[in-house]
Amino acid sequence: MTASTDRPLVDLRNLTITFAGHRGPVTAVHDLNLTMGRERVAIVGESGSGKSVSARALIGLLPVSAKVSASRMDFDGIDLRGMSEAGFERLRGSRIAMILQDPRQSLNPLMTAGQQIVESCRLHHREGRRAARERAMDLLEAVSIREPQRVFDLYPHEVSGGMGQRIMIAMMLAAQPDLLIADEPTSALDTSVRTDVLEEIQKLVEDRGMGLLLISHDLDLVASYTDRVVVMYAGRVMETLESRHLHAARHSYTQGLIGCRPVLGHPVDVLPTLERQEAWKS
Amino acid sequence: MTAAAVDIENLSVRFGAATVVRGVSFSVRPGECVGLVGESGSGKSTILRAIMGLEPVSDGQIVIHGMPPRPDRLTRAGTVQMVFQDPYASLHPRQTIGRILEEPLRIHGIGGREDKVRAALSAVGLPISFRFRFPHQLSGGQRQRVAIARALILEPRVLLLDEPTSALDVSVQAEVLNLLKQLHAERGFSMLFVGHDLGVVAHMCNRVMVLENGILKEELSQQALHAGCAEDPYTRKLLQAARMEAAVVLHVR
């Protein structure tokens, strides 16, 4: 991979996204600044915080009613502002890959898992059927699927949620992208596989020297799998922290997000909740 | 010893050739909160739906305290109520919140609806003015509060909860769980709580039933769940995954 270390992978300055509402424009993201290299960054916030919208702006997947403005919006030195749909299409899949919440909805129900990965390999590498098949097997193995031969021939409805998400990840990896965006990759999964999938994503990203943008509402779960955390509320960044210094978070919103999940082996009577303050919105 | 609030004996539910629930027996004491856990496809939600009369019982019986074995619609609805998983799907998109809350009262021919709706809204911590809004104007957490208010407006003795917080943000989940605990303490109804997050279930329930492929594997007390003591290998597997997650989460805290 040709990574130039001095150039950031993603460089967003003053990213503002507004939607046309019936009462005038509604701002979903306010002056977001984010610079990341080939590292793992989490954007965390509640629904409506603008975390997903920001990531979607990066790959040109916003609805037409959205207006994006930024003083800088670069991906690996490419200016994304005003990029055409065709331009985004070239980026998506090959350089930026995205994993969505529910694998069963993002996989093609009429193709087996293997076929889909093979297609993806052939599309991005222009290789023969046999070579692509071998690569697909390798990828299935890479995402810790124990019996790649068997899983290769399964249809999406025949696999569990965790397995589906692994297949999705394998498919995304086929293109050897530089940046992986994972939008709530575990919220549709059973708890017992949530950490496995996060573990898998983190491992692959590290091994392949990719950048990871992990989007979640679950601060204390995802923080361990990333280097940095961007905490958003109502379209604004509240705080950006090193993940290992999360316990030292100063912003009361971040503090509120930590600890609101009931944890096994850690009984409490009343769960701490967030006092959302109007002042955070400005 | 008073009679059980819910007594399930040898319950089986079949859909065509597939058996989703196989000979499950357990009971819920009055005022207790019992959890049903398992992975997707374990049949935990189906048990709730069978109790609610939304799925046919193929075998066995469900006895609910104070209700005849074959209750009519209204008797059942007045005794057991259910909160569904997805607050975006469980409210009629074209009815106002007020109308949604009035609906059970209308069906049961209960008067004084205006006051009851106001009381129900304030009990779940929503402003009275919300009754003129439509569901799409509410956030996920607010919608789930409306669903809880609707379930409680008939003052049922048993409340069934089908993963009531799994579609919500963790931060909102905490608020809804706190509300449920508070209402439970105030009103003393019995709860049957289906969940897949062991942390949530351990937080809410006195006892937990573990299901795998429609079979009841093990019963655990809240203490045993927190301590991670289990006999059954499947339960151990679930517990281990949950403890891994707990370790990750607590590490950050």
Place this chain on the structure above:
Amino acid sequence: MSAAHIDRAPASGWRGWLTAEQPESVFQGRAVQVYLSARRFMANPLAVSGFLIVLLLLFTAAAAPWIATHDPLATNLEMRLLPPSAEHWFGTDHLGRDIYSRIVHGSRVTLTIVFLVSILIGPVGLAAGIVSGYFGGWVDRTLMMVTDIVMAFPRLVLALAFVAVLGPGIENAVIAVALTGWPPYARLARAETLSFRRREFIQAARSQGASPLRILGLYILPLCMPSAIVRLTLDMAGIILIAAGLGFLGLGMQPPTAEWGSMIATGRDYLIDQWWVATLPGAAIFVTCLGFNFLGDGLVDVFDPRQS
């Protein structure tokens, strides 16, 4: 993607009241919905033009005796086949009748057919569809079998056969069109009901003890109505054309009553030399069909459940 933050201060006055995020009464809540729908509709110029055409048609039918310049039935053989002029705006036909007045009066026939057909096929189709979709099982199989059989009949041919048996006339034309018209609505309503049936708000209604009738009438029907209305509007063109076709064949409204289809039929013989006799009623049919189609397309936007 929910709105995170609203920049502008709430609008004041009537507009503010009509766009309130927090309505203060049921009436206001409904009014806000209606207002927002109307705004979506108005944003589509084709829809508005369709609406205006339909409005014009309604007005023409209602005010026919006053806006017609002549008696539509008065023949005057001395004045036959006159081209459009100041006296006869659209010219006269082979019996010297004023074509403009006949078109104006013909709109009544067209509207009557449209109205009668829609109150027959809409409800019948909807009822069959939601019952079939909600109950499933043998009810569904039986109803859908009937639907399939009716759908297999060629519409115009069946209408012809029907009129041939019962005798020509507007009532029989309506019955003939309605008889073959309801199955698409049943299919549509059934498909929608199937998608709602397992939804949690229907399950919730069942949990509250709502009777099947209540669920069908208060929960499912309101949700199936919009697409049925849209479909009905888009179907209007087809219904008008069939009615005109029957008229053209002499099986619809009987002469001398003015009816667009039969007017074209009489104009057939003079098509080359006296073009207006057939062309102008044809244009009336064309514009009316276009109006209903535009209106239908606009209604799709209005009923779009995604509140943009």
